[in-house]
Amino acid sequence: MRRNARATATRTLRRAVTWKPKRAGTERLDVAALISPLRYDVLVRAEFFSFLETRPSGESPEALVGAAWDEPYAVWFREVAMARFRPWVLEDPDLMASSFQERVLASAALLKSFSDNGFDPRCPVTLRVTEGLRTSDTGVQVARTVHVGDGGHRLALLLHSGTDLMPGMYRLDPRPMPLIDNTSVLLRSLDVDQDEYLRFLAPRYTDRPCEDIASLREAVADDAALLAELDSVLAVHGAVTRSEP
16 A cells, blocks of 8 residues: 555656646547557457457356456456556455456446447547657657557547547647557567457558558558658567567
8 A cells, every 4th residue: 555655646746747738639530540559458458348248147246357357358457557557466466356356347337338328528538749759668669649648448448339539539648758568568468460460550550451561561661751660660569479470
């Protein structure tokens, strides 16, 4: 609890020091393009919403959580959510179990709310705004200027439902923040095959259908900056995938 309080105080201080006003979004954004190449975790969460929809009506919370432990969502929870933001939870099996149960049930409630009422504009997604070429925590060099910030589960709901991120659904935050590559973390731990990785990666770079990485590179060959970014992504992600793309 003491570490939790210290982490909260640190985040509060950082927000106070770096605070800048957010501004409303003005463009319609494709979620699949937005999360590629660094945020495979949003896709994992979208697939978890598909899992939740298959569960039997009236299932007990204990049975639901028990089944959820076998999903990639549990890997995301352990290797990304807890490892990045609450690492002390990983040291306590009971706290880990209760935290995961809380997260699973919250996700089920969020899915029901979305199904019943649609996206709640009172809880917009936060996107980070940057300038120029940025380097992620794993060394990927990315030229885009808008990145996923807070609201991964809400983005996952939109991806799951095939809905774009509309202007009223997000805010743009200009505060300087590290650029995180959750894709690399999950590629180390999940059995992601080349076809699945390509489907995740391609929307950032092209609307053309691509059969393999070579055809994806060919699709962006005329844009030197985009090709350089793609090659940077492939160099880092290829080093951590079980079967290099």
